[in-house]
Amino acid sequence: MTNCPICNGKIEYKTKSITYRYKEHTIEVEQSGEYCLECQESFLSPKDLKSTKLEISNFKRKVDHFLTTDELKRIRKKLHINQQEASTVFGGGIRAFHKYETAEVTQSKPLDILLRLIDSNTISFDDIKRVAL
Ligand SMILES: [Zn+2]
Structure with missing residues (x-):
């Protein structure tokens, strides 16, 4: 142009x-x-x-009180799982965490809450795996 x-x-x-x-x-x-x-x-x-x-996207996530892409990545790494393993446990399709962490899609509110509870050690990842898989 x-x-x-x-x-x-x-x-x-x-x-x-x-x-x-x-x-x-x-x-x-x-x-x-x-x-x-x-x-x-x-x-x-x-x-x-x-x-x-x-x-x-991260600005909007902060406004809407959603975990940012970096926070998601940090929590996932803390659980020692890759994107594919995270998607298997938490659902949303095999590429779900890739999409969340690259801001292609924003994670659902229930998942956001769940990850915050895991991050704050309110519930353990073992508990999640026990009921999820
Ligand atoms: Zn003009």
Whole structure:
């Protein structure tokens, strides 16, 4: 794209500080993409959006009180299981934990609660395995 489809202004590929809003909360993200120098309209490709996806998803998870991708990974590693083993125990399909940890999908609330209870040693992973498998 060289000219803006809205105002015919000049388009430039650059990285801009963008304020992202979610439920009364805001975050500043560095968003790469094509921007019109005249009307400031942004044209973001799937690749551009992918570059901020993890950051935005984790921001939303924090707002909604869900474990972030890093927290999920930390808890899973604490249990000494890989993504596939975690998915086998907790369900959701073989790639479930891969999806949760890469922010492709957010884990369900019951799973989030369960992982928090395991993390705080309120219930043991052995107890979970006993009833899950
Ligand atoms: Zn424009």
